[in-house]
Amino acid sequence: MNYIPITEKDRNKMLEQIGVNSINDLIKDFRPLLKADLNLQKPMSEFEVKQHIQEIADKNKIMKYFVGAGSYDHYIPSALGHLLLRGEFSTGYTPYQPEMSQGTLQAIYEFQSFMCILTGMDISNASLYDGASALGEAALLGASYKARRRVFVKNGLNPQYLEVLKTYCKAADLELTDEINDQTACVIAQYPDFYGNIENLTHLAERAHKIGALFVVCVNEPTSLAILRAPADFGADIVVGDGQSFGIPINFGGPYLGFMTAKEFLLKKMPGRICGMTTDVKGNKGFVLTFQAREQHIRRERATSNITTNQGLMALASTIYLALMGRNGLRTVARLSYGRAHLLQQKLESAGFKTLNNNPFYNEFLVKTPKPSDDILSELFENGIQGGLKVDEDKLLICCTEMNTTQDIERFANVVKK
């Protein structure tokens, strides 16, 4: 398939206008020039590409998922996909020219508003890469704001997020420590935590603030915020997380949607784009990127972060999702996810599983299995069910969303009862 509209006739005319004989004259200084064609396959027609990639896709197996752990299979309304395909949104870039990017800019403003409402915080940026790197950025922000170099993480953080956080700490020479003291820049807690536990974090926030550290709450499964107390109520200074649950397919792990909201006093330290409302020369309401003096293209080595491209279209997806679902829809998603998980948990208790959560849980819970977790997983697997994440030889982390119907739960319970 060829996406170049230049004909041979055009090419000759263009070369003549430039004043050279061939394209090779234009690239002769690109040393060292390759002497042979790249070792790639033959070009394919659109039909061949489709056939080839469909074959690859067919080698994957899609299951009924009872696993979350950072990736949640929620229902996505049809209207969302249709709106997201509009080329005006999907083929634009960072809105540097606000007069012709009001669509993207207003959507960012709405996104920021939604995230502030859900987390209870004052300000939001336009998105970060994913939940894990958003947490990394929060640690960088904390270290920079407090001029301290230690980071404390409460037990129960998604282990993959912990791995990414470690990489960010390595990059920036920050230290992960297991005590909170006057060197601690920020204290991090996941809510609900990796095992689904919901805990009142007020005391931890107070401890952080007492020694002058920032308190960071990390949210993996943000549909929980429809029914749970907002992290701001516990005293969070920064809330980060992943917005994948809001209308973004599980996509084998990406693209997802990192987000960051914060208290107002951190505005000038926030990483990433921020959109603000203002007026034009005629007094009409409009939107622009603002506080750009924080950013790399202006501030270079003194920027608050190096982020440029973020997850714009995913932020738009979640904005449209939240608009489509509304308060009733989102609460329904949260109640169903909670309800289905608790229904399954009860059924598993009567089948000899033991729930290991010490606190109330949302839609994920940890169980001790009556026989090796591998055996349970493979029995379920034969029935088309991905039955959870193996945490240990006899421990599974199980998740439900509204997509796990009561029939699915019945089937799960029947398989493991045997």
Add this chain to the structure above:
Amino acid sequence: MKTIFEYNEETTGHLSDEEIQLKLPSDLMRDDLELPNISEINVVRHYTNLSKKNFGVDVGFYPLGSCTMKYNPKVNEDMAKLNGFAGLHPHSSEECIQGALELMWRLEQQLKEITGMDAVSLQPAAGAQSELLGATIAKAHFDQKNEKRTKAIIPDSAHGTNPATAAICRLETVVIPTDSRGNMDLQKFKESLTPDIALVMLTNPNTLGLYEENILEICDLAHKNGTLMYCDGANMNALLGITKPAEQGFDMIHLNLHKSFSTPHGGGGPGAGVLGVRSFLADYLPIPRVTKQNTKYVLDYEKNKSVGKIHSFYGNFGMLVRAYSYIMSWGTDIRKVSEHAVLNANYLLSLLKESYHLSYNRSCAHEFVISSKNFGEKSALNIAKRLLDYGFHPPTIYFPLIVSEALMIEPTETESMETLDRFASALKKIAVEINANPQLVMSAPHSTPIGRLDEVEAARKPNLRWNPSLENDKMGSH
């Protein structure tokens, strides 16, 4: 247009009859959730109308320099949406993800071939995250060798992400000026290349759209100094199938799949960064690595020299599918992409160089920088705004910083000669207008849904979110 929060309606859609009791202590429960309940038709109209106030490659010419705003073939979207990919859970067992791993493995082979690197990681979510990864790998490499290197050399034409990345990694930036031919000044480079330089971050072709004429010598000098060469591959669209960064002497390169490999820019992402490295750095790449064992693909976590993970899972997988689809379309013909990107840029430059100042009189690569300094201060901004009236997205302006009143133009290979002619003629007309009728240009745009926006007010009185209590106050005061 009103925001989504200002619709005065209250639908009851999405309510479920299922009886569910929340058994949560009251200190963990939320009692308010101030989200609007809007009917589907109004949500669809709201975002459709918003899209109409936007501009993308699908709407018109978008020569935003350094961003490679080429056409995004639609088939790639269809491929990424296949349920076998979009519906695949990242925690699925290995036998369920063979197709996904195969695609990643194949894409890695292709990108290795294109860059000449020995290993690539698909994990970074964007170019800037690749830079962070690359700098972290450089630090790990020197730690391993027990060498203390604390500085990075970066030319003054570099993207802002390069010094920003170095700063996060606590590397001091040593800035090298640009010489009269638009290259990094070789003499200054030699003088600055001290034993404490960890890496050189270089964009090639550079942000002036010029191929670094001394690249072989620069890399050679750096290597003799034990310094690593990092290539910011934002401008790879000039080089596909023509020259390989590894053969130029680079040790690492990042690629932006949303630039050279045509995944849509999404109004600011998601993109995908890729980091390619030479073999001596391969063990530092993030885990897990995709490996092939006979006919089976596996995720290998057993790499104890790895700097760790940089993404929650395996990267922006959906973007990888799109890039793979794009590369499969082109195959061995991919060189034509870069040849025509260079042809289009030189053609457009030849049409414009009589009307605008050109700082470096050389053939350009896939983009070029002209200056409107002869038209006075703020002229680049005014010209950009006037271009909106002609239906074009303006070029990048005021970058690179070393060219005053810079207009950085990247047409890409997917534009026709007719489009380039129309764009050149608009810019030439504006060059006439700006002298004949300066007010017309200074007050542009005149045809957009909204005029020039007050950025000072935006920063002075920040309104960064819809706020129900403020709205209520406003209502109260009426």
